[in-house]
Amino acid sequence: MEVPILKQGDFLIATIQAALTDADLMQLRSALVHQVVRVRSMAVIVDVTALDVMDSFATRTLREIAHMIRLRGAETVIVGIQPEVAMSMVQLGLTLEGVTTCLDLEEGLVYLNQKKAKSTG
Amino acid sequence: MTRQDSLPKDSHVYSETTEQLLRELVAHLRQSRTQLREEWARRITEARVLTAMTKEEIFAEATSVYDNYVEALETGTFEALQAYARNLSERIIPRGVETHEVVGIVLLLRDVLARSLFAKYRDDFEKLNRILDAYEPAANRIANTVAVGFVQERERVIRQQQEAIRELSTPVLQVRERLLILPIIGLIDPQRARQLTEQLLRGIRTNRAKVVVIDITGVAAMDATVANHLVQTVEASRLLGATVIVTGLSPEIAQTLVNIGVDLGKMNTVGDLQGGIEQAERLLGYKVRPLAETA
Numbered sequence: 403m404e405v406p407i408l409k410q411g412d413f414l415i416a417t418i419q420a421a422l423t424d425a426d427l428m429q430l431r432s433a434l435v436h437q438v439v440r441v442r443s444m445a446v447i448v449d450v451t452a453l454d455v456m457d458s459f460a461t462r463t464l465r466e467i468a469h470m471i472r473l474r475g476a477e478t479v480i481v482g483i484q485p486e487v488a489m490s491m492v493q494l495g496l497t498l499e500g501v502t503t504c505l506d507l508e509e510g511l512v513y514l515n516q517k518k519a520k521s522t523g
Numbered sequence: 524m525t526r527q528d529s530l531p532k533d534s535h536v537y538s539e540t541t542e543q544l545l546r547e548l549v550a551h552l553r554q555s556r557t558q559l560r561e562e563w564a565r566r567i568t569e570a571r572v573l574t575a576m577t578k579e580e581i582f583a584e585a586t587s588v589y590d591n592y593v594e595a596l597e598t599g600t601f602e603a604l605q606a607y608a609r610n611l612s613e614r615i616i617p618r619g620v621e622t623h624e625v626v627g628i629v630l631l632l633r634d635v636l637a638r639s640l641f642a643k644y645r646d647d648f649e650k651l652n653r654i655l656d657a658y659e660p661a662a663n664r665i666a667n668t669v670a671v672g673f674v675q676e677r678e679r680v681i682r683q684q685q686e687a688i689r690e691l692s693t694p695v696l697q698v699r700e701r702l703l704i705l706p707i708i709g710l711i712d713p714q715r716a717r718q719l720t721e722q723l724l725r726g727i728r729t730n731r732a733k734v735v736v737i738d739i740t741g742v743a744a745m746d747a748t749v750a751n752h753l754v755q756t757v758e759a760s761r762l763l764g765a766t767v768i769v770t771g772l773s774p775e776i777a778q779t780l781v782n783i784g785v786d787l788g789k790m791n792t793v794g795d796l797q798g799g800i801e802q803a804e805r806l807l808g809y810k811v812r813p814l815a816e817t818a
Contacts (some may be wrong), residue, residue, distance in 0.1 A: 403660035480540075481764070485724035488759040497758045499789075505731060 405430045407437060413514060415507070419452050434467055438476045442493040444518060446508045451482030461496040461501040467490050468501040477502065479490075481510040527797055548640070549597040550752030555639060560589050563628075563635045570631065572624040584611065585628075592632060596661050601668050608615050608672030616677055625673045626666070631645035633662045688724040692718050695726035701733040703765075704796070720759060727765045734806050735760055736799040740771030750785040766806060767791060770799035781783070 403426060407416045414437060416430060435444055448455070448464065468478035481504045483491075491497065504510040552559065564585045567573060573581055587607070595604040598792060612625075614782055640658065644651035693715070696704050707719065729737065737756070739745075745753075757767040768791045772780075793799040 485721070485728055485759075485763065488724060488762040489720060489755075491762060492755040492758045497726045498762060503762050504726065509731070509764055 406435075407433055407441070409441055411503055412518065414438060414441065414443045415449065416446065417449040417452075417507075419453070420455065422460065425501075426515065427460060428464045431467050431470070432435055435470050435474060438471055438474050444478055445477040445479060445514050447479050447481055447507065447514070449482050449507050449510075450480060450487075451484070451506065453488060456483070456487050456496070457493055458494065458496055461498060464500055465498055468498075477514070478515060479504055479510045482506050487498070508514060530626050539651070542797055544654050545596060545599075545661065548654060548658055549593055551639070552593045552596070552636065552645060556589065558584055559635055559639055562639075563589065563632050566631050566635060567669050568599045570627060570742075572627045573620060575618045576773065587611075588629075588632065588758075592665055592794055595665050595668075596658075597706075599661070602662065603670055604665065604668055606706065608669045609676055612771075614678035616673075618681055622670070622673060622677070626670045629669045630664045633666060638660070674796075680811070689726045693722055697730050697732070698800065699804070699807070699809065701731060701807055702728065702735045702800075703730055703732045704738060704800070706738045706741065706796075709743075711742060711745065711749045713748055720752065720756045723756060724759055724763060725796075727760060727763050732765050734768065734803040736768045736770055736796065737805050738770045738796045738799065739776070740773070740796065742771075742773075742776065745776045745779055747783045747785065750780055756783060766807075767772050767801045768793055768803055770794065770796050790817065 403420055403422070405418055405422070405426065407414055409415075413485055414434065416434060417431075422430070428482075438444070438446055444521070446467075448467065450464075453460075471478045479502045480498065483503060496514050496515050502513070541761045545689050552734065564578075564582050567581055567585065568578065576584070588611070591607045596603055615625075637655070637658070640654055644654060691708070693705070696706075698704050703723075705719070705723055705726075711719070723735065723737075724730065737753075739753075753769070756771070770793045772792060791802075794800055801811075
């Protein structure tokens with residue numbers, strides 16, 4: 403299932419709606435990395451609220467997305483990790499280091515808007 | 524053929540004799556009830572057990588224990604006795620009665636009854652032997668049943684208390700909008716550490732917390748497993764978008780953590796709870812000023 407990517411002001415929002423196959427993840431990665439420069443986005447938000455498991459491949463891909471997008475000149479925020487998912491992720495040693503995480507989409511937008519206000523003001 | 528026939532017959536005869544003997548025994552115990560019960564109560568007082576209970580209470584309990592005991596001997600079923608033992612334990616455990624006292628009084632009763640059998644059958648040694656053969660296994664089972672019932676009840680109480688303590692001792696408190704504190708007191712085992720993490724993560728989500736102060740002033744010691752759990756808690760909280768500040772690391776714990784080489788690079792630590800809360804307020808953009816200054 404393809405992940406819809408919405409443009410919202412200066413940000414791109416990708417909401418994952420169901421468990422993704424590895425191919426879906428690769429597709430998401432390439433779509434985000436392409437679009438972020440094409441639409442001149444400041445940041446990308448990946449919403450994983452709907453995921454109740456996060457395996458090592460998904461975690462690694464999310465981290466790769468974040469790092470690639472940084473190289474493309476934008477920032478990535480992962481939002482909506484469930485408490486149970488967070489627990490099992492740290493137990494497996496998957497900690498998404500170097501990637502910003504926020505409680506949910508709202509928090510992510512607040513964080514990015516503050517950051518934008520700081521850099522422009 | 525004859526042997527095969529005789530075997531079950533033999534055992535049948537044997538069990539009937541045992542039953543007969545037990546019946547005779549029970550009749551004797553019923554007959555001498557008052558006297559034996561008094562003798563038992565006297566020996567309990569002499570042995571100075573059950574000091575938490577008054578003389579009248581001991582006598583009342585002794586009576587019901589005696590009757591249950593005789594009934595268990597008569598019927599050979601222990602359910603009623605088990606239920607009674609549980610019920611008795613429930614009543615006397617809160618009053619500080621110890622295991623050795625309960626086992627002690629049941630053994631005293633066994634001895635009192637055995638003595639009375641010696642007295643009764645002292646002229647017929649053969650009969651005494653057979654009576655004791657029937658009596659001893661049953662009496663031992665009774666002693667076992669009562670002791671096990673008591674210990675099980677105690678363990679149940681202990682488990683209940685442990686659970687209560689565990690729940691009480693891990694409060695996740697909101698001190699300001701989006702700021703939680705988690706004071707940890709006492710011993711942390713892996714199970715409690717996991718429960719703590721779960722509670723904290725739930726708290727972060729329901730309170731939409733941005734900063735969490737974990738205060739471990741009340742934690743006396745920490746081993747590698749628990750330290751790793753703490754690191755995991757910090758990381759899991761970060762995945763939910765919350766920053767964790769750990770406060771109150773004692774010199775001993777600091778030493779342990781350095782010795783076992785736990786990676787504390789990701790941990791934000793401040794000396795005491797006050798400092799932790801102040802830093803959290805700075806992170807959240809609060810500024811606390813004395814009232815006089817604002818006026």
